[in-house]
Amino acid sequence: MKQMVLMVLNNPDYCMEMLEAWAAAGAPGITILESTGLMRFRQALGKRDDMPLLPRLSDLLRGQETHHRTLFSILDDEAQTEAVLQATRDVFARFEADGLEESAVLFVLPVTASYKFTSHRGRGK
Numbered sequence: 001m002k003q004m005v006l007m008v009l010n011n012p013d014y015c016m017e018m019l020e021a022w023a024a025a026g027a028p029g030i031t032i033l034e035s036t037g038l039m040r041f042r043q044a045l046g047k048r049d050d051m052p053l054l055p056r057l058s059d060l061l062r063g064q065e066t067h068h069r070t071l072f073s074i075l076d077d078e079a080q081t082e083a084v085l086q087a088t089r090d091v092f093a094r095f096e097a098d099g100l101e102e103s104a105v106l107f108v109l110p111v112t113a114s115y116k117f118t119s120h121r122g123r124g125k
Contacts (some may be wrong), residue, residue, distance in 0.1 A: 002111040025087035
């Protein structure tokens with residue numbers, strides 16, 4: 001059964017290393033989203049003294065990196081999922097060996113169906 005591995009990586013500086021590890025482990029494609037959590041959102045609110053009367057999210061987060069990176073990939077089977085999980089463990093082992101403090105949340109979800117849609121504009125009838 002297909003599975004989705006989803007990770008919220010706390011420090012965006014380590015995103016590329018994680019992407020490379022997942023790709024080397026066989027992830028067929030990885031989507032990267034910029035995200036933020038409630039704690040960082042509240043911290044950003046408390047640090048700003050130039051807020052407009054009705055702030056937008058971009059106003060709140062402007063001027064400093066307050067984001068996480070959310071990565072996800074749809075994997076074909078449990079073996080591929082385990083390879084990506086092991087690659088993640090290996091990256092965190094390197095972080096620990098280098099004395100880096102890093103955190104992430106990772107979870108795996110079953111995918112009951114997945115579809116790919118492609119438009120072929122301009123290729124004739």
